[in-house]
Amino acid sequence: MSFSSVALALALAVAVGSFAVQRLRLVAFRAPAPLAPARGSAAAGVLYAFTKAFAPGAKESASRHLPSYVAGIVYHLSIFAALARLLATLLPVPMPPAVDAAAAVLFAAGLACGLALLVKRLSDGKLRALSVPEDLLANVLVDVMVAAALAVSLEPDLVPLFQTSGVLLLLYAPLGKLRHMLFLLTSRRYSGAYFGRRGVRPAPRGLGSHRG
Amino acid sequence: MGFAQRLAASEVTVADSTGALEPGAVDRAIELLRNGVDERTAAFLNSCVRCGLCADTCHVFLADGQVESTPAHKVERVARLFRRYRTLLGRVAPGLVGAQSVDEEVLQALSAAAFGRCTLCGRCALNCSVGLDPAAIVRFARTLLVAAGLVPGGITRNIEAARATGNTMSLTARDVCETITWLEEDLRTTVGDPTVSMPVDRQGARVLYALNPRELKFFPLSISAAALIFHAAGEDWTLSSTDFDITNYGYFAADADAGRDIALRVIARAEELGVEELVVAECGHGYRTLRWEAPEWLGRRLPFAVRSVVEVMADYLAAGRLQLDPTKNADPVTLHDPCNLVRNGGVIEEQRVLLRHAVSTFTEMTPNRENNYCCGGGGGMLAASEHTAKRIEAGRVKAEQIRATGAKVVASPCHNCIDQLMELNRHYKLGLEVRTLAEIVADALVLPTRHEA
Numbered sequence: 326m327s328f329s330s331v332a333l334a335l336a337l338a339v340a341v342g343s344f345a346v347q348r349l350r351l352v353a354f355r356a357p358a359p360l361a362p363a364r365g366s367a368a369a370g371v372l373y374a375f376t377k378a379f380a381p382g383a384k385e386s387a388s389r390h391l392p393s394y395v396a397g398i399v400y401h402l403s404i405f406a407a408l409a410r411l412l413a414t415l416l417p418v419p420m421p422p423a424v425d426a427a428a429a430v431l432f433a434a435g436l437a438c439g440l441a442l443l444v445k446r447l448s449d450g451k452l453r454a455l456s457v458p459e460d461l462l463a464n465v466l467v468d469v470m471v472a473a474a475l476a477v478s479l480e481p482d483l484v485p486l487f488q489t490s491g492v493l494l495l496l497y498a499p500l501g502k503l504r505h506m507l508f509l510l511t512s513r514r515y516s517g518a519y520f521g522r523r524g525v526r527p528a529p530r531g532l533g534s535h536r537g
Numbered sequence: 538m539g540f541a542q543r544l545a546a547s548e549v550t551v552a553d554s555t556g557a558l559e560p561g562a563v564d565r566a567i568e569l570l571r572n573g574v575d576e577r578t579a580a581f582l583n584s585c586v587r588c589g590l591c592a593d594t595c596h597v598f599l600a601d602g603q604v605e606s607t608p609a610h611k612v613e614r615v616a617r618l619f620r621r622y623r624t625l626l627g628r629v630a631p632g633l634v635g636a637q638s639v640d641e642e643v644l645q646a647l648s649a650a651a652f653g654r655c656t657l658c659g660r661c662a663l664n665c666s667v668g669l670d671p672a673a674i675v676r677f678a679r680t681l682l683v684a685a686g687l688v689p690g691g692i693t694r695n696i697e698a699a700r701a702t703g704n705t706m707s708l709t710a711r712d713v714c715e716t717i718t719w720l721e722e723d724l725r726t727t728v729g730d731p732t733v734s735m736p737v738d739r740q741g742a743r744v745l746y747a748l749n750p751r752e753l754k755f756f757p758l759s760i761s762a763a764a765l766i767f768h769a770a771g772e773d774w775t776l777s778s779t780d781f782d783i784t785n786y787g788y789f790a791a792d793a794d795a796g797r798d799i800a801l802r803v804i805a806r807a808e809e810l811g812v813e814e815l816v817v818a819e820c821g822h823g824y825r826t827l828r829w830e831a832p833e834w835l836g837r838r839l840p841f842a843v844r845s846v847v848e849v850m851a852d853y854l855a856a857g858r859l860q861l862d863p864t865k866n867a868d869p870v871t872l873h874d875p876c877n878l879v880r881n882g883g884v885i886e887e888q889r890v891l892l893r894h895a896v897s898t899f900t901e902m903t904p905n906r907e908n909n910y911c912c913g914g915g916g917g918m919l920a921a922s923e924h925t926a927k928r929i930e931a932g933r934v935k936a937e938q939i940r941a942t943g944a945k946v947v948a949s950p951c952h953n954c955i956d957q958l959m960e961l962n963r964h965y966k967l968g969l970e971v972r973t974l975a976e977i978v979a980d981a982l983v984l985p986t987r988h989e990a
Contacts, residue, residue, distance in 0.1 A: 359833060523882060
């Protein structure tokens with residue numbers, strides 16, 4: 326096993342362990358199950374939050390900003406694919422060239438979207454006013470990793486470079502903004518359950534009169 | 538200019554009349570940040586990526602165009618404090634992640650933002666692309682401000698009045714009984730039916746109809762309208778001369794102790810009267826607190842159902858207990874959706890069914906239902922006089938929505954919204970009549986003759 330592979334495996338363990346600790350520490354602060362009688366279904370709300378709510382027409386933040394939303398979706402799909410490709414470098418199985426070729430298209434598109442979102446953040450006055458220095462750092466770390474994934478999909482000998490970019494990303498991820506990859510799931514679950522229980526989303530059909 | 542400097546500069550433009558801090562306020566706020574953040578709030582605070590796509594979901598931002606009014610900026614104010622006390626990078630590299638320590642200036646600015654730039658309407662939560670709830674973060678900010686003693690005086694005074702007297706207007710049981718007696722006589726004369734009654738403190742009634750005290754003081758006709766509807770539907774109901782107040786400024790302050798104490802008075806009164814159902818008058822946050830929040834505050838299920846009078850009227854209509862003639866309300870009507878009743882309460886279609894049967898022309902606003910805009914008067918803004926200018930400015934979005942419908946009447950099942958809509962009506966010269974649902978339904982009632990009854 327190469328040095329970069331060992332480093333990647335260790336970084337992965339550190340990231341997973343750190344995320345697990347952060348997540349478990351919060352469980353102690355979980356609110357008790359709600360007592361008010363439900364008007365709708367929390368489960369249906371959570372299901373909606375993780376499915377239809379991603380549709381571009383489901384939320385104004387997406388429908389009114391379609392280019393940014395689509396760029397964000399493509400960017401994140403490329404990140405997930407790059408992470409999967411990164412883990413695959415630890416396996417003793419070579420990636421089929423056809424898969425690498427298809428992934429390269431996604432990585433290229435994702436990288437372009439990531440850079441476009443970075444340019445938007447730096448050039449849009451309101452977005453710049455919302456930003457902190459870490460927004461730049463996090464974007465660059467991810468872009469470098471996606472760029473390295475693109476490079477590896479075109480030139481397999483660059484795996485050590487890809488793994489090194491992965492080590493940096495995995496070690497940083499639990500510390501800063503990139504933690505949203507973990508907490509987003511919890512946020513969406515809570516919001517979905519909230520609007521689901523209250524009978525707001527998914528949108529109700531007809532009268533929802535409930536006598537409790 | 539760095540983020541912290543930009544924030545400091547922006548704070549200069551924010552109204553700040555919350556006064557000096559109490560001793561220990563900063564320490565209490567820090568303690569809450571260290572040990573009082575629940576899982577849901579922590580997840581939300583760790584999820585915001587500052588994409589800013591939420592900006593134009595907020596009526597305050599749409600009206601003033603200031604970045605400080607975007608939901609993301611309001612979340613970021615709290616998240617910076619959270620990062621300082623709850624994350625490694627926030628402690629060792631605060632400049633990198635924009636972490637900020639709590640001090641008096643920070644808390645004052647947070648108060649101006651949390652009470653002056655947000656009505657807790659939750660429209661941003663419904664539309665956040667990530668799926669977090671900025672309104673819940675602002676509620677947490679308000680909880681911090683309760684700990685720091687930085688709640689606007691108007692909200693605090695209403696809490697004190699409700700705790701001391703049982704209602705925010707400090708009305709006595711005698712005041713209530715005198716008003717109801719007068720309303721009952723007036724109602725009998727108006728409808729020509731001496732059998733119409735407005736029972737008070739009747740033990741064992743099926744329904745306790747609980748009021749917003751502003752109805753007794755300023756809008757008694759909405760009580761008369763509800764009485765007429767209960768009469769027409771043959772309901773077994775009662776009012777209460779004490780502990781009838783459904784409003785809850787503890788909720789607006791995000792002060793769970795005050796919220797619980799205030800809600801408990803109405804709940805205890807309903808238990809004392811032995812009713813099957815607590816029917817909440819047209820008050821969005823009153824419905825939300827009693828229907829959704831009170832069981833959580835009290836840590837127990839309530840022994841009776843809690844419903845809005847809007848749901849009850851819709852049920853009467855569906856059951857054939859009300860006969861309505863829409864030609865009696867000939868002017869075109871539009872409907873404002875109170876955030877706490879609709880987006881945060883789930884009562885979405887009932888008011889529409891009622892209006893379709895009670896008025897000749899009903900036109901929806903765009904957008905409507907759970908995506909409707911806040912009127913600008915929610916979240917305690919009406920009681921926070923230091924934020925009046927911002928409240929009226931933020932109401933411009935609602936005024937434009939109403940104007941676009943061409944309606945002559947705007948209906949709203951919430952007295953808080955009605956106060957704001959009446960002010961918007963004057964300020965933006967809309968030339969409207971602002972009415973409750975019950976008033977419109979009561980006007981459309983086809984009452985059986987005494988012989989038929």
